[in-house]
Amino acid sequence: MGIFTCIYGISKFIGWLTTKGIHKKEKFNVAFIGRGGTGKTHLIKGIFGKEARIEEFEGCIKYEGSTYSNISAWEMPKFVHGNAVKYYEENQLVIFDLIIVVSQATLGTDEEKLLFEAKKQKLPVILVRSKCDNDDLENFKIVKNTFNVNQEAALKLVRHLTTKFEESLTFSQLSNIPTFFVSAVAFQKGVGNLQQHTYFQEREFLHCLKETAAKKFYYY
Numbered sequence: 001m002g003i004f005t006c007i008y009g010i011s012k013f014i015g016w017l018t019t020k021g022i023h024k025k026e027k028f029n030v031a032f033i034g035r036g037g038t039g040k041t042h043l044i045k046g047i048f049g050k051e052a053r054i055e056e057f058e059g060c061i062k063y064e065g066s067t068y069s070n071i072s073a074w075e076m077p078k079f080v081h082g083n084a085v086k087y088y089e090e091n092q093l094v095i096f097d098l099i100i101v102v103s104q105a106t107l108g109t110d111e112e113k114l115l116f117e118a119k120k121q122k123l124p125v126i127l128v129r130s131k132c133d134n135d136d137l138e139n140f141k142i143v144k145n146t147f148n149v150n151q152e153a154a155l156k157l158v159r160h161l162t163t164k165f166e167e168s169l170t171f172s173q174l175s176n177i178p179t180f181f182v183s184a185v186a187f188q189k190g191v192g193n194l195q196q197h198t199y200f201q202e203r204e205f206l207h208c209l210k211e212t213a214a215k216k217f218y219y220y
């Protein structure tokens, strides 16, 4: 590669960082990725609260709130096709500190490819399956809307989903990815009270998110 091509590449990259509003040093930048309708927006709003500041950059939406002030959450464009490598390149995902894949009801090949690509690029990755309050309500006796979660039933559901997810894995390398089953509704209802309520795995997920973010600032 010639020196000019190299300089051009670097300046383009820096320009991209600036226009995209990524503050690499001050913030822990988290990319939420998933197919359309998997619950990315509700999940982010649930975590950061309704008052979160929103900015849009080239089809990516950045959320910043006072709750986790050192974190910028990015809702990335919908993952619509099976080419995970191209998606990572097009969205420059390598510059993010953490990738959160928000999955469908069960893990599909597309989600596996997204996770696999993150691992290949050595990016920290978390898998989240949202909308758990919407699951099999009859069997698990979780009362929709009123959200009187029967805690025992909720944890039974989590165990059931964990088994189903593990069984669906094609790539065994993905089995050690931190996975959390959550509900955006639960975040909205009780983010401030998560010490008192367990619901699904919202508390564990938030703990993992905060710990991963804290490491970045600890090492700086």
Ligand SMILES: Nc1nc2c(ncn2[C@@H]2O[C@H](COP(=O)(O)OP(=O)(O)OP(=O)(O)O)[C@@H](O)[C@H]2O)c(=O)[nH]1
Pocket (backbone or CB within 6 Å): 034, 035, 036, 037, 038, 039, 040, 041, 042, 043, 078, 130, 131, 132, 133, 134, 182, 183, 184, 185, 186
């Ligand atoms: N019951 C329930 N419904 C949810 C939850 N999260 C999202 N939904 C519903 O699922 C639908 C899609 O949610 P969004 O948060 O808009 O999903 P998205 O991934 O941001 O969708 P796109 O931006 O279109 O890709 C909406 O109708 C939500 O009301 C949840 O935790 N529980």
Ligand SMILES: [Mg+2]
Pocket (backbone or CB within 6 Å): 040, 041, 042, 075
């Ligand atoms: Mg959305």
